[in-house]
Amino acid sequence: MTAHTRPLAIVTGASSGIGYELARCCAAQGFDVLIAADQPSIHAAAQDFRALGAAVEAIEADLATRDGVDKLYAATHGRPVEALLANAGHGLGHGFLDQDFDDVQHIIDTNITGTLYLIQKVGRDMRASGRGRILITGSVAGFMPGSFQAVYSGTKAFINSFSFALRNELQDTGVTVTCLMPGATETEFFARADMLDTKVGQEEKDDPAEVAKTGFEAMMQGEGDVVTGWKNKLQTTIANVTPAETLAERHRTIAEPGSGKP
Numbered sequence: 001m002t003a004h005t006r007p008l009a010i011v012t013g014a015s016s017g018i019g020y021e022l023a024r025c026c027a028a029q030g031f032d033v034l035i036a037a038d039q040p041s042i043h044a045a046a047q048d049f050r051a052l053g054a055a056v057e058a059i060e061a062d063l064a065t066r067d068g069v070d071k072l073y074a075a076t077h078g079r080p081v082e083a084l085l086a087n088a089g090h091g092l093g094h095g096f097l098d099q100d101f102d103d104v105q106h107i108i109d110t111n112i113t114g115t116l117y118l119i120q121k122v123g124r125d126m127r128a129s130g131r132g133r134i135l136i137t138g139s140v141a142g143f144m145p146g147s148f149q150a151v152y153s154g155t156k157a158f159i160n161s162f163s164f165a166l167r168n169e170l171q172d173t174g175v176t177v178t179c180l181m182p183g184a185t186e187t188e189f190f191a192r193a194d195m196l197d198t199k200v201g202q203e204e205k206d207d208p209a210e211v212a213k214t215g216f217e218a219m220m221q222g223e224g225d226v227v228t229g230w231k232n233k234l235q236t237t238i239a240n241v242t243p244a245e246t247l248a249e250r251h252r253t254i255a256e257p258g259s260g261k262p
Protein backbone atom coordinates (compact mmCIF):
# COMPACT_ATOMS: atom_id res chain seq x y z
CA MET A 1 0.00 0.00 0.00
CA THR A 2 2.03 2.95 -1.20
CA ALA A 3 -0.33 5.13 -3.24
CA HIS A 4 -2.60 6.97 -0.78
CA THR A 5 -4.88 8.77 -3.16
CA ARG A 6 -7.83 6.64 -2.03
CA PRO A 7 -9.22 6.46 1.50
CA LEU A 8 -8.59 3.27 3.47
CA ALA A 9 -11.26 0.88 4.73
CA ILE A 10 -10.69 -2.07 7.05
CA VAL A 11 -13.10 -4.95 6.51
CA THR A 12 -13.00 -7.95 8.84
CA GLY A 13 -14.39 -11.32 7.85
CA ALA A 14 -13.92 -10.40 4.19
CA SER A 15 -13.14 -13.89 2.88
CA SER A 16 -16.79 -14.90 2.41
CA GLY A 17 -20.42 -13.93 2.80
CA ILE A 18 -21.48 -10.45 3.90
CA GLY A 19 -17.91 -9.29 4.64
CA TYR A 20 -16.70 -10.30 1.19
CA GLU A 21 -19.51 -8.26 -0.34
CA LEU A 22 -18.85 -5.32 1.99
CA ALA A 23 -15.20 -5.30 0.93
CA ARG A 24 -16.29 -5.47 -2.69
CA CYS A 25 -18.53 -2.42 -2.18
CA CYS A 26 -15.61 -0.57 -0.59
CA ALA A 27 -13.21 -1.45 -3.41
CA ALA A 28 -15.78 -0.59 -6.10
CA GLN A 29 -16.61 2.73 -4.43
CA GLY A 30 -13.06 4.06 -4.32
CA PHE A 31 -11.55 2.71 -1.10
CA ASP A 32 -8.29 0.86 -0.69
CA VAL A 33 -8.97 -2.09 1.59
CA LEU A 34 -7.20 -3.82 4.41
CA ILE A 35 -9.02 -7.11 4.85
CA ALA A 36 -8.76 -9.86 7.41
CA ALA A 37 -9.99 -13.36 8.13
CA ASP A 38 -8.64 -16.40 9.91
CA GLN A 39 -8.08 -18.69 6.93
CA PRO A 40 -5.81 -18.44 3.84
CA SER A 41 -8.90 -17.94 1.61
CA ILE A 42 -8.62 -14.22 2.46
CA HIS A 43 -5.82 -14.00 -0.14
CA ALA A 44 -8.09 -15.20 -2.94
CA ALA A 45 -10.63 -12.57 -1.94
CA ALA A 46 -7.86 -9.95 -2.07
CA GLN A 47 -7.19 -10.81 -5.71
CA ASP A 48 -10.86 -10.18 -6.54
CA PHE A 49 -10.79 -6.73 -4.94
CA ARG A 50 -7.51 -5.79 -6.67
CA ALA A 51 -9.29 -6.43 -9.95
CA LEU A 52 -11.61 -3.56 -9.00
CA GLY A 53 -8.71 -1.11 -8.87
CA ALA A 54 -8.15 -1.05 -5.11
CA ALA A 55 -4.85 -1.44 -3.32
CA VAL A 56 -5.47 -4.42 -1.08
CA GLU A 57 -3.63 -5.90 1.86
CA ALA A 58 -4.88 -9.18 3.29
CA ILE A 59 -4.12 -10.29 6.82
CA GLU A 60 -4.61 -13.80 8.16
CA ALA A 61 -5.39 -13.47 11.86
CA ASP A 62 -7.67 -14.94 14.48
CA LEU A 63 -9.62 -11.85 15.49
CA ALA A 64 -10.82 -13.63 18.61
CA THR A 65 -7.39 -12.86 20.05
CA ARG A 66 -5.76 -9.56 20.97
CA ASP A 67 -2.64 -10.67 19.08
CA GLY A 68 -4.75 -11.19 15.96
CA VAL A 69 -6.34 -7.75 16.25
CA ASP A 70 -2.93 -6.16 16.97
CA LYS A 71 -1.57 -7.79 13.81
CA LEU A 72 -4.41 -6.33 11.75
CA TYR A 73 -4.09 -2.88 13.30
CA ALA A 74 -0.29 -2.88 12.75
CA ALA A 75 -0.91 -3.47 9.05
CA THR A 76 -2.35 0.05 8.71
CA HIS A 77 1.24 1.32 9.25
CA GLY A 78 -0.25 4.48 10.74
CA ARG A 79 -2.31 5.28 7.65
CA PRO A 80 -5.61 6.95 8.60
CA VAL A 81 -8.62 4.63 8.43
CA GLU A 82 -11.65 6.30 6.87
CA ALA A 83 -14.00 3.36 7.37
CA LEU A 84 -13.96 0.37 9.71
CA LEU A 85 -16.36 -2.41 8.81
CA ALA A 86 -16.27 -4.72 11.85
CA ASN A 87 -18.05 -7.71 10.44
CA ALA A 88 -16.15 -10.90 11.39
CA GLY A 89 -18.27 -13.24 13.40
CA HIS A 90 -19.67 -16.73 13.56
CA GLY A 91 -22.52 -18.70 15.03
CA LEU A 92 -22.95 -21.93 16.95
CA GLY A 93 -25.99 -24.16 16.89
CA HIS A 94 -27.23 -26.87 19.33
CA GLY A 95 -28.31 -26.62 22.94
CA PHE A 96 -25.98 -24.70 25.22
CA LEU A 97 -25.24 -27.66 27.50
CA ASP A 98 -24.24 -29.71 24.47
CA GLN A 99 -21.78 -27.15 23.10
CA ASP A 100 -18.02 -27.41 23.54
CA PHE A 101 -16.97 -24.57 25.81
CA ASP A 102 -13.95 -23.76 23.62
CA ASP A 103 -16.42 -23.03 20.81
CA VAL A 104 -18.58 -20.95 23.15
CA GLN A 105 -15.54 -18.95 24.21
CA HIS A 106 -14.44 -18.46 20.61
CA ILE A 107 -17.77 -16.96 19.59
CA ILE A 108 -17.75 -14.52 22.47
CA ASP A 109 -14.09 -13.65 21.83
CA THR A 110 -14.71 -13.09 18.11
CA ASN A 111 -18.14 -11.48 18.07
CA ILE A 112 -17.66 -9.33 21.16
CA THR A 113 -14.14 -9.06 22.62
CA GLY A 114 -12.07 -8.92 19.42
CA THR A 115 -14.65 -6.72 17.71
CA LEU A 116 -14.62 -4.21 20.58
CA TYR A 117 -10.84 -4.26 20.87
CA LEU A 118 -10.48 -3.38 17.19
CA ILE A 119 -13.20 -0.72 17.32
CA GLN A 120 -11.54 0.93 20.32
CA LYS A 121 -8.12 1.06 18.65
CA VAL A 122 -9.37 2.42 15.32
CA GLY A 123 -12.10 4.52 16.92
CA ARG A 124 -9.55 6.43 19.04
CA ASP A 125 -7.61 7.37 15.90
CA MET A 126 -10.82 8.43 14.16
CA ARG A 127 -11.90 10.59 17.07
CA ALA A 128 -8.46 12.22 17.19
CA SER A 129 -8.67 13.10 13.50
CA GLY A 130 -12.31 14.19 13.75
CA ARG A 131 -13.59 11.90 11.03
CA GLY A 132 -14.46 8.29 10.29
CA ARG A 133 -17.20 5.78 9.65
CA ILE A 134 -17.74 2.59 11.63
CA LEU A 135 -20.08 -0.14 10.44
CA ILE A 136 -20.70 -3.00 12.87
CA THR A 137 -22.48 -6.17 11.75
CA GLY A 138 -25.08 -6.94 14.40
CA SER A 139 -28.13 -9.06 13.62
CA VAL A 140 -31.89 -9.32 13.92
CA ALA A 141 -30.92 -12.33 16.08
CA GLY A 142 -30.07 -9.78 18.77
CA PHE A 143 -33.76 -8.89 19.10
CA MET A 144 -34.79 -12.27 20.49
CA PRO A 145 -33.56 -15.00 22.83
CA GLY A 146 -32.17 -17.55 20.35
CA SER A 147 -32.97 -20.99 21.72
CA PHE A 148 -30.48 -23.51 20.26
CA GLN A 149 -28.29 -20.60 19.21
CA ALA A 150 -28.34 -18.94 22.60
CA VAL A 151 -24.76 -17.71 22.89
CA TYR A 152 -24.64 -16.35 19.36
CA SER A 153 -27.89 -14.41 19.75
CA GLY A 154 -26.63 -13.04 23.04
CA THR A 155 -23.47 -11.75 21.36
CA LYS A 156 -25.56 -9.99 18.73
CA ALA A 157 -27.87 -8.44 21.35
CA PHE A 158 -24.68 -7.08 22.91
CA ILE A 159 -23.37 -5.77 19.59
CA ASN A 160 -26.68 -4.12 18.59
CA SER A 161 -26.86 -2.39 21.97
CA PHE A 162 -23.19 -1.43 22.00
CA SER A 163 -23.43 0.09 18.54
CA PHE A 164 -26.23 2.49 19.48
CA ALA A 165 -24.44 3.49 22.68
CA LEU A 166 -21.13 4.16 20.93
CA ARG A 167 -22.93 6.14 18.24
CA ASN A 168 -24.39 8.36 20.91
CA GLU A 169 -21.04 8.82 22.66
CA LEU A 170 -19.42 9.91 19.38
CA GLN A 171 -22.20 12.19 18.17
CA ASP A 172 -20.13 15.38 18.20
CA THR A 173 -16.84 13.92 17.01
CA GLY A 174 -17.22 13.53 13.24
CA VAL A 175 -17.25 9.74 13.66
CA THR A 176 -20.43 7.89 12.74
CA VAL A 177 -21.43 4.43 13.93
CA THR A 178 -23.89 2.31 11.96
CA CYS A 179 -25.26 -1.09 12.93
CA LEU A 180 -26.06 -3.45 10.06
CA MET A 181 -28.69 -5.93 11.25
CA PRO A 182 -29.22 -8.65 8.63
CA GLY A 183 -31.72 -11.48 8.85
CA ALA A 184 -30.88 -15.00 7.66
CA THR A 185 -28.50 -14.54 4.74
CA GLU A 186 -27.11 -17.03 2.22
CA THR A 187 -23.51 -17.40 3.41
CA GLU A 188 -21.24 -19.99 5.04
CA PHE A 189 -22.76 -19.04 8.38
CA PHE A 190 -25.22 -21.92 8.94
CA ALA A 191 -22.84 -24.64 7.74
CA ARG A 192 -20.14 -23.33 10.08
CA ALA A 193 -22.61 -23.20 12.96
CA ASP A 194 -23.60 -26.83 12.26
CA MET A 195 -27.21 -25.77 11.65
CA LEU A 196 -27.91 -27.26 8.23
CA ASP A 197 -30.48 -29.66 9.72
CA THR A 198 -32.54 -26.79 11.10
CA LYS A 199 -35.48 -24.94 9.59
CA VAL A 200 -33.63 -21.62 9.58
CA GLY A 201 -30.58 -23.32 8.08
CA GLN A 202 -32.64 -24.69 5.20
CA GLU A 203 -35.05 -21.83 4.43
CA GLU A 204 -34.57 -19.35 1.61
CA LYS A 205 -32.29 -16.54 2.68
CA ASP A 206 -31.32 -13.02 1.71
CA ASP A 207 -28.66 -12.30 -0.87
CA PRO A 208 -25.37 -11.26 0.84
CA ALA A 209 -24.59 -8.79 -1.96
CA GLU A 210 -27.91 -7.00 -1.35
CA VAL A 211 -27.41 -7.03 2.42
CA ALA A 212 -23.91 -5.61 2.08
CA LYS A 213 -24.99 -2.91 -0.37
CA THR A 214 -27.70 -1.77 2.04
CA GLY A 215 -25.21 -1.73 4.92
CA PHE A 216 -22.51 0.07 2.95
CA GLU A 217 -24.95 2.77 1.84
CA ALA A 218 -26.25 3.22 5.39
CA MET A 219 -22.66 3.62 6.60
CA MET A 220 -21.89 6.20 3.91
CA GLN A 221 -25.05 8.11 4.88
CA GLY A 222 -24.07 7.92 8.54
CA GLU A 223 -27.34 6.24 9.53
CA GLY A 224 -27.66 4.67 12.98
CA ASP A 225 -28.93 1.28 11.99
CA VAL A 226 -30.30 -0.66 9.11
CA VAL A 227 -32.38 -3.82 9.21
CA THR A 228 -32.21 -5.38 5.75
CA GLY A 229 -35.39 -6.59 3.99
CA TRP A 230 -39.07 -5.98 4.81
CA LYS A 231 -39.58 -9.42 6.44
CA ASN A 232 -36.77 -8.72 8.88
CA LYS A 233 -38.09 -5.22 9.59
CA LEU A 234 -41.48 -6.75 10.41
CA GLN A 235 -39.83 -9.43 12.55
CA THR A 236 -37.94 -6.89 14.66
CA THR A 237 -41.02 -4.70 15.06
CA ILE A 238 -43.02 -7.69 16.32
CA ALA A 239 -40.14 -8.83 18.53
CA ASN A 240 -40.14 -5.46 20.29
CA VAL A 241 -43.69 -6.06 21.58
CA THR A 242 -43.58 -9.82 22.15
CA PRO A 243 -42.73 -11.47 25.52
CA ALA A 244 -39.22 -12.94 25.59
CA GLU A 245 -40.60 -16.36 26.54
CA THR A 246 -42.74 -16.43 23.39
CA LEU A 247 -39.80 -15.35 21.25
CA ALA A 248 -37.59 -18.08 22.74
CA GLU A 249 -40.26 -20.71 22.02
CA ARG A 250 -40.64 -19.45 18.45
CA HIS A 251 -36.87 -19.58 17.93
CA ARG A 252 -36.85 -23.21 19.06
CA THR A 253 -39.13 -24.09 16.11
CA ILE A 254 -36.61 -22.82 13.57
CA ALA A 255 -33.27 -23.56 15.24
CA GLU A 256 -33.65 -26.82 17.16
CA PRO A 257 -31.47 -29.58 15.65
CA GLY A 258 -33.66 -31.68 13.34
CA SER A 259 -36.28 -28.92 12.88
CA GLY A 260 -35.51 -28.86 9.14
CA LYS A 261 -36.40 -31.47 6.53
CA PRO A 262 -34.49 -34.76 6.88
Ligand SMILES: NC(=O)c1ccc[n+]([C@@H]2O[C@H](COP(=O)([O-])OP(=O)(O)OC[C@H]3O[C@@H](n4cnc5c(N)ncnc54)[C@H](OP(=O)(O)O)[C@@H]3O)[C@@H](O)[C@H]2O)c1
Nearest residue numbers: 013015017018037038039063088089139184185187188189
Ligand atom coordinates in the same frame (compact mmCIF):
# COMPACT_ATOMS: atom_id res chain seq x y z
N1 LIG B 1 -25.62 -15.20 7.52
C1 LIG B 1 -26.56 -14.76 8.34
O1 LIG B 1 -27.71 -15.25 8.35
C2 LIG B 1 -26.27 -13.58 9.25
C3 LIG B 1 -27.35 -12.87 9.77
C4 LIG B 1 -27.09 -11.78 10.61
C5 LIG B 1 -25.78 -11.43 10.92
N2 LIG B 1 -24.75 -12.15 10.41
C6 LIG B 1 -23.39 -11.74 10.77
O2 LIG B 1 -22.70 -11.38 9.59
C7 LIG B 1 -21.29 -11.48 9.81
C8 LIG B 1 -20.67 -12.21 8.65
O3 LIG B 1 -21.14 -13.55 8.62
P1 LIG B 1 -21.56 -14.29 7.27
O4 LIG B 1 -22.97 -14.62 7.35
O5 LIG B 1 -21.05 -13.54 6.10
O6 LIG B 1 -20.78 -15.68 7.45
P2 LIG B 1 -19.49 -16.31 6.76
O7 LIG B 1 -19.70 -16.46 5.31
O8 LIG B 1 -19.20 -17.51 7.58
O9 LIG B 1 -18.34 -15.20 6.97
C9 LIG B 1 -17.75 -14.98 8.23
C10 LIG B 1 -16.43 -14.24 8.03
O10 LIG B 1 -15.88 -13.93 9.32
C11 LIG B 1 -14.58 -14.49 9.40
N3 LIG B 1 -14.28 -14.90 10.78
C12 LIG B 1 -15.07 -15.60 11.63
N4 LIG B 1 -14.44 -15.76 12.80
C13 LIG B 1 -13.23 -15.15 12.69
C14 LIG B 1 -12.12 -14.98 13.56
N5 LIG B 1 -12.11 -15.46 14.81
N6 LIG B 1 -11.05 -14.31 13.10
C15 LIG B 1 -11.02 -13.82 11.83
N7 LIG B 1 -12.04 -13.95 10.97
C16 LIG B 1 -13.14 -14.61 11.39
C17 LIG B 1 -14.58 -15.67 8.44
O11 LIG B 1 -13.27 -15.94 8.05
P3 LIG B 1 -12.59 -17.41 8.27
O12 LIG B 1 -13.31 -18.34 7.35
O13 LIG B 1 -11.18 -17.18 7.89
O14 LIG B 1 -12.79 -17.76 9.71
C18 LIG B 1 -15.40 -15.08 7.29
O15 LIG B 1 -14.59 -14.25 6.51
C19 LIG B 1 -21.13 -12.18 11.16
O16 LIG B 1 -20.85 -11.22 12.14
C20 LIG B 1 -22.51 -12.79 11.39
O17 LIG B 1 -22.77 -12.95 12.75
C21 LIG B 1 -24.96 -13.21 9.57
